[in-house]
Structures are given as C-alpha cells and as structure tokens.
Amino acid sequence: MNRRKIIEERVFRILSAIATYSLVATLAFIIILIFVKGFNALSWDMVVKTPKGGYYYGGEGGVLNAIVGSLYISIGAILIAALIGIPAALYINVHLARYKRTQNAIRYILDALWGVPSIVYGAFGFALMLFLGMNASLLAGIITVALLILPIVVRTFDEVLCTIPKGLHEATLALGSTRAEMAFKIIFKQGFPGLITALLLAFGRGIGDAASVLFTAGYTDLIPTNLDEPAATLPLAIFFQLSSPIPEVRERAFAAAAILTIIILIISLIARFLSKMYSKTNLK
C-alpha cells in the first residue's frame, strides 16, 4: 500500500471516530447535566407524591400526577398506534406489493406526516376535541399522541418489512398460505424486532412531547381516574417548573427530566429483551 493510501485511511478513520465519540459525549453530557442539576431535588417523594398546595412555589409534594399521566397517555397512544399501524404496514407490504404506485404514494404521505410539528397535531386534536364537544382530557391526549406517533410506527415497521426477501414471500405462498396468513404468521414474525424498534421510537416521541398534549390533555395536580378527566404529563411538568423564578423549583424540573429519561431507559430495556425472546427462531 502506498503512503497516500495509508494517510487517507488514517484521516478518515480519525474523522469518523471524532464524529461518533463527539455525538456520544454530547448525549452523555445532556444526561449527566440533567442528573447533576436535578440530583438535589430527586427524592422518593418526587416519585410517589402528587403536588401539594404551593408545590410550584417550592412547597411539598412530587410529580406522581405527571408520571402517571404520561404513562397513561403514551401507553394508550402506543396501543392505538400498534392496533392501526401493524395492519397498515403489513397491508402496504403484502397486499399492495403489486401496486408500487399506491405504495409509494402512501409512504410519501406518511413521511410528510412524520415531519409535521407536534404543535400542529395539538391544534388538530384541539379542533377535533371542540368539534366532538370534549374537554381537555386523558382520552383527547391519547388520541392526539396516537395520531402524532402513527406515521412513525407505520413507516419504521414498513422499512423493516421491506427488507424481508421476496423469496420468503414466495416460499410462504407456495406452501398454500393465503396473503392474510402470510402477513400475520410469517411476515409479522420475521419483522417483529423491527416492530419493537418502531414502537420504542414512537414511545420516546410520544412520552416526551409537550406541544401535542398542551391543549388536549390539559394539566392537573390530580391523578386521572377516568378517560374524560384531564391528565398531567412530564414534559409539561418540566416546562412549568423550569419557567419558575424559584431555583428549587427549577431544580425539580431537572429531577422530572431525569425521571422521564429513566422511564424511557427501563421501557426500552424491557422491549429489547422481549424482542430477543420472541425472535429467536427468525432468519438472520
């Protein structure tokens, strides 16, 4: 190998390494900052108590209302998104396999929807809410977040299904499967790890989004016991506390952010474990 090639190889290796590690360092820095700044305020009370009187002026209590509200909304939204998104992605790949133009049109629309800012979904959800005569509620929040994350679920799952070789489609049909049997018994199973990725991505977006729930789920210090009651969410809890002039309350905002991060970490660990368990027999 000549000298020029050796230098070229080294330079590119170093540049890619810098790109990778600076990215990791930045993300690590954000997480560390959240934990350091919120460390003082992070207490068991934060997690198990709802805000008491004067909480937002530094009084007693915690953000249990927001934790529960956020989990309710994101889990509800994920369930709806999975229920609609899974058949949609399978339909695009199995039944529309012969109709490339329709397939592409649908993908294009979903990609566009993916890019729509969440405040627009919030506004749409709000308009829908008024139209149906609903109040700001858990249900309205769930529906709005479900709409927000549906394109993510469908397109991410769809991208994975696209990579399944045509040979597997042929083999399955040749055995006498109908298209529906192929979609739900074979293609779904082969694409399952991709579905988990899709749902995780959507979950992270859903639980972390503030704009879509601002008008639709509202905010409350109570834990909702019914679908038509308003619900607090962690992003909004962070927002309200961060805009406080009192330093202790701002610290609590970081503590709430730390809790949100921990929730996402726990859920993604569980999901990856389940995905591994379920896809043991998949083709590599």
Place this chain on the structure above:
Amino acid sequence: MYPLKEEMIIHDKAMDLINNEIDVDSILQISNLNVYAGDHHILKNVNLKIPKNKVTVLLGPSGCGKTTLLKSMNRLTDIYKELVVTGHIYIDNDDILNTSKNVSSIRQKMGLLGQRPYPLPMSIYKNVAYGIKLKGVRDKKLIDYNVEKHLKEVGLWDEVKDRLHDTPDSLSIGQQQRLCLARGLAVKPRMILADEPTSALDPISSKIIENLFKDLKQHYTIVLVTHVLRQAVRLADNVVFMYNGEIVEQGAPDKLFKNPQTSTLKAYMVDGN
C-alpha cells in the same frame, strides 16, 4: 365485430382441445403461454407437457425465461404486478390461469424449492408442520408423524431429531435447503418445482439434493430449472432447452445432447462445458 370475436373464441377452444387431448402420461399441460413485463415479451407462446414421475429439466442461459415459466406453474407470477400472463396451464383438467378455485389449493399441488433456502421464522419442527396445519390437520400425533416422515424422506431426521425446536439458523445451508424440501413435501404435493436449488450450495450438499431428486421422482413429478448442463445430463429424463423466451428443443437428454438440432443448443453445449 361480435361474430369475429366469437369465431376466435371457438378457434381458441378448438386449439385448447387439441392441445389438451387427454394425456395420461403428463401431469401438467401448458398451452399458448405468453408472459409480458411491460414491453418485454418474456415467454413467447410456450407449449409444453410435463411427464408424470419424471424429472423435467428446464435448461437455458440466465434470463431466458425458465424461472418465469416455473413460477407460472404455481401462479407465483401473481405477486409481480408487472407480469401479464396469458394462455392456459392445465393440471387435473383444471386451467389454473383461468380458474375460480382458490389459488392456495392449486399451489399446494406443487412444492417449491428456491435458489437459496428460505426457512420460515420458526423452529425446525414448525417449519415442516406449517404446511400440514394449513391443510387443517390439528391432531398433534398426526402432525408429529408427518414431520418425522418428511424429515426422514429428505434424510434430515437423524441430523435434527435432537434439536427439532431450535432455529433453522443452526443448520448448514445445505441442511436448510433439505428442510425447505421436507416442508414442501409435507403439504403432499404432486409436483416439485425446483428453481436452481443447488446454486447456493457446496458440491457435497448439491450432490445430496441431486440424489434426493433421483429417489423422489418415484412419487413426485419434478421440474428443475438449471443453467448447468452437467446437472441436466445427470438428472433429466426430459430436457427442455429454452432461449430468449422460447422452447428451442426438447427431448430425452441422451438424444438431445448427442444430436442437437439447432445452432443455439450447439453453441450452449460448447460454452456450457
């Protein structure tokens, strides 16, 4: 306009009758099969009879339409939007291209073996059981019996009997190909459609598959697509040489290869060896 159209239909039907005269020796008859992909005429007026319990080899260079011909036989051409298929393919006196019967039951008359193995994303056992269950069998003992029987039929039983519930990934690619064959046989087909089934395999695994075909032809009709001349010589009872979407020559291999009638086959034999 109408009388002309009617006459054409009558003419077509007469031609069909001639082409489809009752033929006890052939299991599948193809008449006037044309396949187009846009402007590209992939198969040009193919007429062919597949003899029962024989190995018919579709031989020819890449891109000559042999795989398309094979996939027309179980209507896998359906899943490719760009393909337009016209003509008739009869099996059991049923024109599968123009039938109201469900396609799944037609496909179950033929087992497919692809260029490389595509095991289903489930255990070795379930791969074989899948097709049996599709046929409506629920009796666990009967399924067990059939799984064992067909894994034995392809000589895989002793190699996998202790790890039936493992992933097929733990098998070599040659074993996976035999698993796919067993899976196809479990549906109880009458034919085996094999599309260059040894092209991804090492010589030893290829040999195993070839020997299996020699045994299996007692019970099944085999259609094998290959571009390897020597494989055709080794396996074929009947060779169909295709070129550019047309059947150029066909016949018993010893006759065909000893005395090729066309320059295309002569050239192919020179280049193929």
